[in-house]
Amino acid sequence: MDVGITRRGVLFIILTALSLLHGLRGEVLPQPNGGVTIIPHINPEDDPQASLEPTKGNSALFKLNYPRIQIPLEITLWMLLASFAKIGFNMYHKITIWVPETCLLITLGLIVGSIMYFANEEPPAVHTNTVFFLYMLPPIVLESGYFIPIRHLFENIGTVVWFALVGTLWNSFGIGISLFAICQIDAFGVHDISLQENLLFASIISAVDPVAMLNLFEDVSVNEQLCIVVLGESIFSDVVTVVLYNMFNFQAKKEVVKATDVLLGIAEFLEVVFGGLIFGIVFGFVAAFTTRFTSKVREIEPLFIFMFSYLAYLIAELFSMSSVTAIVMCAITMKYYVEENVSQRSCTTLRHVIKMLASISETLIFFFLGIATITTEHEWNWGYILFTLLFAFVWRGLGVLVLTLIMNPFRTIPFTFQDQFALAYCGLRGAISFALAFTLPDFIGRKNLFVTTTIALILVTVFIQGITMRPLIGLINIRKTNRNLYTINAEIHCRLMDHTVAGIEDICGQYGHFYWKDKFMRFNDRILRKILIRDRRAESSILALYKKLELQNAMLILDVVSGDISAAPSIISLYEEKKSSSKPNKLLAVEVKKMHDILSKNMYKIRQQAVSFTSKHALPNDSQPREIVIRRHNSIRRSLQSHGFHRAGVSTIHKYHSLPAGKSLGSKLSPGRRSHADVQENMSEVVYPSRTPSPGPAPLSSPLREVPSVHDRGKSGRTRHGMSRTSSSYSDSHVPAPRRHSKSSTSDKNSAGNFREPHHKAEEPEQQQRPLSPPTAWAAEPKDNVTQHPLLRQPQWNPKKM
Amino acid sequence: MGSRASTLLREEEIEEIKKETGFSHSQITRLYSRFTSLDKGENGTLREDQVNFRGFMRTLAHFRPIEDNEKNKNPTASEPLNSRTNKLLFAFHLYDLDRDDKISRDELLQVLRMMVGVNISDEQLGSIADRTIQEADTNGDNSISFNEFIKVLEKVDVEQKMSIRFLH
Numbered sequence: 020m021d022v023g024i025t026r027r028g029v030l031f032i033i034l035t036a037l038s039l040l041h042g043l044r045g046e047v048l049p050q051p052n053g054g055v056t057i058i059p060h061i062n063p064e065d066d067p068q069a070s071l072e073p074t075k076g077n078s079a080l081f082k083l084n085y086p087r088i089q090i091p092l093e094i095t096l097w098m099l100l101a102s103f104a105k106i107g108f109n110m111y112h113k114i115t116i117w118v119p120e121t122c123l124l125i126t127l128g129l130i131v132g133s134i135m136y137f138a139n140e141e142p143p144a145v146h147t148n149t150v151f152f153l154y155m156l157p158p159i160v161l162e163s164g165y166f167i168p169i170r171h172l173f174e175n176i177g178t179v180v181w182f183a184l185v186g187t188l189w190n191s192f193g194i195g196i197s198l199f200a201i202c203q204i205d206a207f208g209v210h211d212i213s214l215q216e217n218l219l220f221a222s223i224i225s226a227v228d229p230v231a232m233l234n235l236f237e238d239v240s241v242n243e244q245l246c247i248v249v250l251g252e253s254i255f256s257d258v259v260t261v262v263l264y265n266m267f268n269f270q271a272k273k274e275v276v277k278a279t280d281v282l283l284g285i286a287e288f289l290e291v292v293f294g295g296l297i298f299g300i301v302f303g304f305v306a307a308f309t310t311r312f313t314s315k316v317r318e319i320e321p322l323f324i325f326m327f328s329y330l331a332y333l334i335a336e337l338f339s340m341s342s343v344t345a346i347v348m349c350a351i352t353m354k355y356y357v358e359e360n361v362s363q364r365s366c367t368t369l370r371h372v373i374k375m376l377a378s379i380s381e382t383l384i385f386f387f388l389g390i391a392t393i394t395t396e397h398e399w400n401w402g403y404i405l406f407t408l409l410f411a412f413v414w415r416g417l418g419v420l421v422l423t424l425i426m427n428p429f430r431t432i433p434f435t436f437q438d439q440f441a442l443a444y445c446g447l448r449g450a451i452s453f454a455l456a457f458t459l460p461d462f463i464g465r466k467n468l469f470v471t472t473t474i475a476l477i478l479v480t481v482f483i484q485g486i487t488m489r490p491l492i493g494l495i496n497i498r499k500t501n502r503n504l505y506t507i508n509a510e511i512h513c514r515l516m517d518h519t520v521a522g523i524e525d526i527c528g529q530y531g532h533f534y535w536k537d538k539f540m541r542f543n544d545r546i547l548r549k550i551l552i553r554d555r556r557a558e559s560s561i562l563a564l565y566k567k568l569e570l571q572n573a574m575l576i577l578d579v580v581s582g583d584i585s586a587a588p589s590i591i592s593l594y595e596e597k598k599s600s601s602k603p604n605k606l607l608a609v610e611v612k613k614m615h616d617i618l619s620k621n622m623y624k625i626r627q628q629a630v631s632f633t634s635k636h637a638l639p640n641d642s643q644p645r646e647i648v649i650r651r652h653n654s655i656r657r658s659l660q661s662h663g664f665h666r667a668g669v670s671t672i673h674k675y676h677s678l679p680a681g682k683s684l685g686s687k688l689s690p691g692r693r694s695h696a697d698v699q700e701n702m703s704e705v706v707y708p709s710r711t712p713s714p715g716p717a718p719l720s721s722p723l724r725e726v727p728s729v730h731d732r733g734k735s736g737r738t739r740h741g742m743s744r745t746s747s748s749y750s751d752s753h754v755p756a757p758r759r760h761s762k763s764s765t766s767d768k769n770s771a772g773n774f775r776e777p778h779h780k781a782e783e784p785e786q787q788q789r790p791l792s793p794p795t796a797w798a799a800e801p802k803d804n805v806t807q808h809p810l811l812r813q814p815q816w817n818p819k820k821m
Numbered sequence: 822m823g824s825r826a827s828t829l830l831r832e833e834e835i836e837e838i839k840k841e842t843g844f845s846h847s848q849i850t851r852l853y854s855r856f857t858s859l860d861k862g863e864n865g866t867l868r869e870d871q872v873n874f875r876g877f878m879r880t881l882a883h884f885r886p887i888e889d890n891e892k893n894k895n896p897t898a899s900e901p902l903n904s905r906t907n908k909l910l911f912a913f914h915l916y917d918l919d920r921d922d923k924i925s926r927d928e929l930l931q932v933l934r935m936m937v938g939v940n941i942s943d944e945q946l947g948s949i950a951d952r953t954i955q956e957a958d959t960n961g962d963n964s965i966s967f968n969e970f971i972k973v974l975e976k977v978d979v980e981q982k983m984s985i986r987f988l989h
Contacts, residue, residue: 432981507949508956508973514936516912516982523884524985527855614949617941 094383101127101382119232119485121385121449125478128389136393151454152342155380157332159450160343162377163254164350165370171247172351178248181426182442183255186418187225191263193414194407195221201406212465219267220469223456224411224476226260228449229253232488236441239492244430245438249445257451258343262291264455265339294340299348302331306349307356307551320365321372324357356551363570384450391457392474398467407472408479411446419443437495444491447484448477507614514618838875842882842902852881883911886984906971908983913970923964926950 104127108120172179195218202212212220229249236246266284306327313320328349335345358366419442427433434442456473459466835849844852856874882902916924916932929950937946957965957973965973 508953509977511933511936511949511953512912512970512974513977513982515915515932516979518936519912519915520884520983520985523881526859527852527881527985611952614952617945618937618949 097386098379101386117489121481122485124382124385125389125481128386129392132390132393151458155384157329157346158376158380160257160346161328161350162373164347165354165373167250169351172251175247178426179251180255182248182422183252184259186422187256187259189418190225190414191222194410197410215267215270216463222260222263222267224448224452224473226451227253227256227446229445229447232445235489244432245441254347258341260451261343262288262341291341292344294338295335295342295344296348298335298340299331299345300352302327303349303352306353310357310360311551317362317365320361321369324369359552381450384454388453395470396467397471399471400468403468404472404475408476411476415446416443440495441492444484445488447480453477510618838878842878843885883908884983884985887980905980908979909971909974913967923966925964926954929953
């Protein structure tokens with residue numbers, strides 16, 4: 020009921036906002052072509068609220084100056100409205116699964132559009148060519164480029180490019196030509212549309228945007244190959260579409276198409292794409308290189324990234340290369356290096372801002388889609404529209420079939436028919452199609468028809484396919500990812516098999532399927548990293564990276580748990596759990612679930628396993644850092660133990676320290692607890708500005724603090740439903756050990772103790788925050804411990820240290 | 822150093838390996854060069870366990886992806902090395918170190934301990950092992966036989982999991 024009230028509250032807010040917008044007057048009607056942006060135009064119609072009185076003379080105290088702020092205000096209100104709507108949608112997980120978010124946005128746009136229609140308003144069409152291509156498209160594409168799981172993309176690059184490139188071309192030409200054939204039939208009255216125009220139109224509507232389906236796929240645990248193809252296809256088909264659009268736009272002016280034009284077109288296409296690629300890569304490297312030097316100006320680090328990406332986009336536009344490719348390649352190239360160079364906070368900021376900008380753009384576009392549906396002048400032609408719909412489906416289906424047929428022999432894991440069906444069916448059209456249609460130049464006679472058809476297609480695909488996708492996926496019994504196995508046996512054995520295969524791959528000298536990747540990684544390690552990554556000593560870079568990963572991880576976990584503070588078990592209850600669990604084992608379902616949890620948390624993951632697909636509306640889910648963190652923590656702990664620390668003391672200190680850094684257990688024990696932000700603060704201050712002679716130890720000791728927080732946080736998070744056998748084994752040593760240990764007096768332990776004291780003191784009512792004094796005695800150890808552990812060799816993050 | 826000539830691959834050997842394992846000619850030559858680069862001691866074998874090239878290939882053959890046309894070739898001939906059963910047998914032997922055709926609780930524990938970090942206590946691991954055996958064991962002998970192993974993994978796509986696409 021709590022949720023119910025908040026939902027109602029949100030709906031109420033939405034309605035208020037709607038009525039507020041209804042009150043807005045003075046809408047805009049810009050000229051929709053050329054470089055003209057929005058011209059404010061006051062429409063002094065029926066309007067209670069914003070009846071502006073520029074100084075009428077009487078009330079000089081209270082003036083309304085609407086025109087001045089009109090445009091920003093409107094945009095802000097639109098955005099706010101859409102964001103409220105998003106809050107509303109996401110209240111129910113079920114809605115977002117059944118109905119893709121774009122549906123909801125469009126619906127909202129439709130509602131607002133109808134309000135405006137009945138109020139005889141003109142919508143502010145921000146879809147001029149300039150505004151769309153220069154302001155709204157880059158964030159969307161940057162976001163797709165930045166969050167692709169690069170490794171998986173490149174492993175499947177052949178398939179992805181094949182589907183995207185050839186598929187889009189196939190679709191465009193197929194639809195274009197068949198529509199042209201239809202046009203020849205006089206009955207439909209569209210005789211005047213030439214082949215070029217048809218092709219232009221077809222290229223617009225072959226831009227697929229299946230990313231909305233990713234949410235659904237992930238929820239249903241569809242196999243990963245399909246997910247990556249879907250993701251890659253949406254990005255690259257955007258590229259292809261924009262290029263084709265520009266090409267055909269140019270061609271459409273001409274009356275006759277000659278063979279040379281066709282050849283020229285192909286050459287131009289290739290030139291444009293490769294040019295974009297090169298620009299993107301160059302700018303990516305420049306950006307990475309720049310971030311090498313930004314350690315003193317942390318606050319503006321994200322700015323560099325954005326500026327360089329945008330610069331890549333603009334320069335590519337300058338040379339008429341494919342700007343979309345440029346920005347995508349820029350993002351892909353620089354991501355890896357940048358995330359190593361910049362601080363943790365900049366990293367987070369970067370990710371969040373990218374997601375936010377993309378979200379804004381997309382929301383606005385879909386919103387306007389809804390509005391434009393109601394308010395523009397439509398030209399409805401049954402024949403043309405129906406045939407377009409038909410051909411869109413048919414050609415996509417055919418395309419997927421044929422392409423898969425050709426592609427399957429080259430794949431290790433061929434696509435089954437269910438995969439193909441899913442791929443064909445998830446061809447939703449999206450924002451790009453709409454925007455391209457809207458910005459068609461005016462010399463195209465039938466522009467309104469095209470716009471109408473595009474809108475119809477988008478609505479049909481988004482609503483019908485989007486909503487029926489889920490039951491269909493369930494029906495066709497698609498191959499799942501095997502991530503949720505139900506027997507412990509299967510889980511263990513599968514993991515064993517994965518380890519084996521990874522080992523055999525190493526023996527054969529292959530990673531995954533690509534020989535080139537191996538070569539590239541070597542090149543990367545030897546040359547690129549030296550240039551592009553900030554110069555650090557080997558140990559500290561591992562440790563700093565390790566730290567960063569842990570921080571990321573810890574933040575993730577804390578985010579999860581912070582919603583459940585009250586549910587986290589206190590130490591006392593953990594203690595009691597342990598007593599009760601010493602009874603003989605009865606294997607209940609709950610226990611099996613716990614076993615699954617234990618295994619999945621603790622088994623070493625194979626490098627290929629952790630995949631993070633991101634939908635447009637969520638940040639990536641990096642579970643691999645968690646694994647690495649846990650693994651490294653173990654190895655470091657083991658090595659520390661071997662250096663003479665009291666075993667129980669160390670391990671319990673670790674467990675104990677997990678508590679104060681965050682919230683759950685600490686909340687029960689001490690009134691004043693250190694907030695997470697402070698921890699972060701201390702962390703970054705310790706590591707980054709201090710180029711002290713021993714940067715090693717500080718990060719080393721901090722892992723001890725942060726990582727157990729990861730552990731126990733994870734565990735306490737998961738065990739909130741009551742049974743906590745996992746934490747129980749630690750609970751008995753929780754209380755007595757720290758006191759014992761704080762009195763330790765050897766130099767090593769003392770310094771370590773110094774370090775640790777602030778933590779367990781935070782546990783107790785008195786709360787001091789002693790500055791972290793990196794124990795010098797530890798300087799020697801990290802070098803030995805860290806480099807010798809084979810576990811620390813991760814192809815993904817670390818260069819091979821041999 | 823020893824006569825490398827004796828360890829060079831001869832045509833007949835390649836043919837034999839091809840028949841036995843199903844690899845193509847170019848794959849065999851490529852893997853041979855990989856083998857020699859791993860074989861630092863240049864004595865024709867890898868490590869002290871004396872895995873020679875034939876053994877190497879035989880092991881790798883388990884990981885070839887399964888192709889459809891192989892199924893129909895010759896039903897009476899023994900299964901190719903990369904059949905599902907043989908893949909499962911390979912995995913089974915990873916557990917069953919003493920080759921008594923059963924995975925005992927200890928063997929299972931050993932493997933589990935290797936796969937898992939230090940955070941799990943022995944008793945937890947023990948209960949997981951018990952649960953594993955309990956799930957799989959149908960004849961009550963407290964260990965997992967090969968048939969039980971097969972049965973447990975019947976829903977799992979072993980052909981895909983235990984496959985590597987070998988480069989040509």
